[in-house]
Amino acid sequence: MNMNATTSLPFKLWRRGKVRDVYDLGDRLLIVATDRISAYDHILPTPIPQKGVVLGRLSNFWFRRLEGVCPNHLIETNPALFPLELRRACAGMEGRAVLVQKAVRIDIECVVRGYLAGSAWKEYRSGGVVCGVKLPPGLKESSPLPRPLFTPATKEEVGVHDENISFEKMASRVGKSVAEQLKELSLKIYGEAVRYAASRGFILADTKFEFGMHGGRLILIDEVLTPDSSRYWDAETYEEGKPQDSFDKQYVRDYLDRVGWKHLPPAPALPDEVVRQTREKYVQAFERLTGEMFNG
Secondary structure (H helix, E strand, C coil): CCCCCCCCCCCEEEEECCCEEEEECCCEEEEEECCCCEECCEECCCCCCCHHHHHHHHHHHHHHHCCCCCCECEEECCHHHCCHHHHHHCCCCCCCEEEEECCEECCEEEEEEEECCHHHHHHHHHHCEECCEECCCCCCCCCEEEEEEECCEECCCCCCCCCECCHHHHHHHHCHHHHHHHHHHHHHHHHHHHHHHHHCCEEEEEEEEEEEEECCEEEEECCCCCCCCEEEEECCCCCCCCCCCECCCHHHHHHHHHCCCCCCCCCCCCCHHHHHHHHHHHHHHHHHHHCCCCCC
16 A cells, blocks of 8 residues: 555545545544645645654554543554454554544634744734734744643645634634633643653644544544644754744745745655655654654
C-alpha cells in the first residue's frame, strides 16, 4: 500500500482529508494517516516519509494520556487486534490505522493560543488585537499571552482557508451550551498538555482540537497535539522577541514563504533537504514527548 498519496481499501470511503483517509464501517470509522503534508490549507505534492506513522503514534499517545481530561474516539490502535476483515486489509499499517467511534463532528477548529506567534503575531502587530481580543501593548513576537486564548475557527474542506470567528459566532452555529463546553474543554486540555510538554523540555505555544458528539457527550476526535496541529518550541533555546526553532510544520511554511508561493494551487514541491529536516523535526518531537525511540 502506497501511503505517500492515498489509500485504497475495500471499504466505503467516508472522506479524504488533508492527511487522513477515513473509511465508513457503520457505527465505527477506520482512520489511516498517510504521509501527505498540507500547508496553508493545501496538500503539497511532496510527502514526508513515515510522517503518518509518527503522527499516528504520537496522537495515540496523547489520546491515552488525556483520557482523564476528556473522552476520545479511540476503540483500537493495534491493527493486529482489529476484527478479521479489517486485520487483513490493514496489514503493515501499525501506527497509521486506528479504529474509532463514529461521532457527529462539530465543524469548528478549537484553537488555543498561549504565545504570540504565526498569524496571531501578524494580527497583533496590525492592531493590538488577536481574533477580536484586545491584548496589552508592548508584546513581542513569541511573547507569552497574559492567559491562554480560545480562538475558534471554521472547519473548512481541503483548499478552503479556515476562518477565525468570534465566540459569539461559534455559539450561533453550534449553540451556546456546546460552545461553552468546547471552550472549557479546549482550555483544560491545553493546560494539561502544556504542563506535560514542559516536563519534556517543550513549550506548547498553540494547538487546535476537534470534537464530535457521541452518545450525548463531546469527545475528542481526529488527531491531537501532533506537530501538524500544534506549535512546539524548545524551552532551552526559547527567546522572546524573535521566531523560535519549532518542531512542527512551520519549517515547511517558512520555506514556502521564502520561495514566494501565494497559497494558490498548484502548491510547489519540496526539495529533499526540506523533506529530510521536516521528518527529523517530527521524529524528534515524537521521541522527546513519548520517551520512545522511533524506529518506524
